[in-house]
Amino acid sequence: ENLKQYILATSMGVVEWAAKKGLPLTYRWSDTLAEKENYYQRYLTVAAENNVDITHVDHQFPLLVNINPDRDIAKQEMRDYIRGYIAEAYPNTDQEEKIEELIKQHAVGTEDEYYESSKYALEKTGSKNVLLSFESMKNKAAVIDLINMVNEKIKKNL
Numbered sequence: 001e002n003l004k005q006y007i008l009a010t011s012m013g014v015v016e017w018a019a020k021k022g023l024p025l026t027y028r029w030s031d032t033l034a035e036k037e038n039y040y041q042r043y044l045t046v047a048a049e050n051n052v053d054i055t056h057v058d059h060q061f062p063l064l065v066n067i068n069p070d071r072d073i074a075k076q077e078m079r080d081y082i083r084g085y086i087a088e089a090y091p092n093t094d095q096e097e098k099i100e101e102l103i104k105q106h107a108v109g110t111e112d113e114y115y116e117s118s119k120y121a122l123e124k125t126g127s128k129n130v131l132l133s134f135e136s137m138k139n140k141a142a143v144i145d146l147i148n149m150v151n152e153k154i155k156k157n158l
Contacts, residue, residue, distance in 0.1 A: 081136030
């Protein structure tokens with residue numbers, strides 16, 4: 001069996017360890033894009049310094065998804081969903097600012113809004129795999145439609 005292993009990027013030390021072994025990273029959804037990008041750049045540097053071939057390393061990007069024809073509903077559902085976690089995990093930061101920053105870098109809003117920012121985030125972090133999370137969406141029928149739409153887009157781009 002070829003189980004795929006991912007290393008959760010929780011610190012520079014962990015990222016450096018993974019790079020030396022050529023193991024792929026999974027980023028934390030709650031880290032900023034800048035933090036994820038720093039991890040990725042450090043990974044590339046350490047892998048190069050240690051002559052590790054990372055050609056076939058596929059990092060994984062967790063993407064919170066809430067797509068709705070009404071962008072305000074999408075954003076509000078996402079706020080409601082992540083607020084408790086952010087309050088616990090980041091007690092010393094400006095909660096609302098952190099929440100709005102996360103909404104900007106995840107797939108939240110209308111169908112036309114999320115694609116470019118998501119694509120940019122994947123490029124900046126060397127991610128070839130996406131871990132999609134639809135939990136915040138209240139309309140479960142829309143989730144199924146959305147998964148089918150995303151799959152179609154992915155197929156077209158392969």
